[in-house]
Amino acid sequence: MTYIVTDACVKCKFMDCVEVCPVDCFYEGENFLAINPDECIDCGVCEPECPVDAIKPDTEDDADGKWLKINADYAKAWPNITVKGTPPADRAEFERETGKFEKYFDPAPGKGA
Secondary structure (H helix, E strand, O other), rough: OOOEEOHOOOOOOOOOOHHHHOOOEEEEEOOEEOOOOOOOOOOOOHHHOOOOOEEHHHOOOOOOHHHHHHHHHHHOOOEEOOOOOOOOOOHOOOOOOOHHHHHHHHOOEEEEE
């Protein structure tokens, strides 16, 4: 099992999870974070840190493994992030919205840190 970042992170990107990760397996996109499933040690400390419940065990993934694939693919393309950055100023507008990936996801890399 590994942990994955899901739809709720898009446009919210709080990054509380980043600072508690003991193996630095988070990668930063412009408006989303990804977990590298090959680096995640399944400790679960990141899951309760997310204020919007965007981090889930991969056992709760879609039947086709959509989120595991998204996390794995973008973790290879984006910079590693180890320090909590500043979340988007407009994040409160998107916290409760669903279906954000299809509407707002930006594949551009973030700054990393």
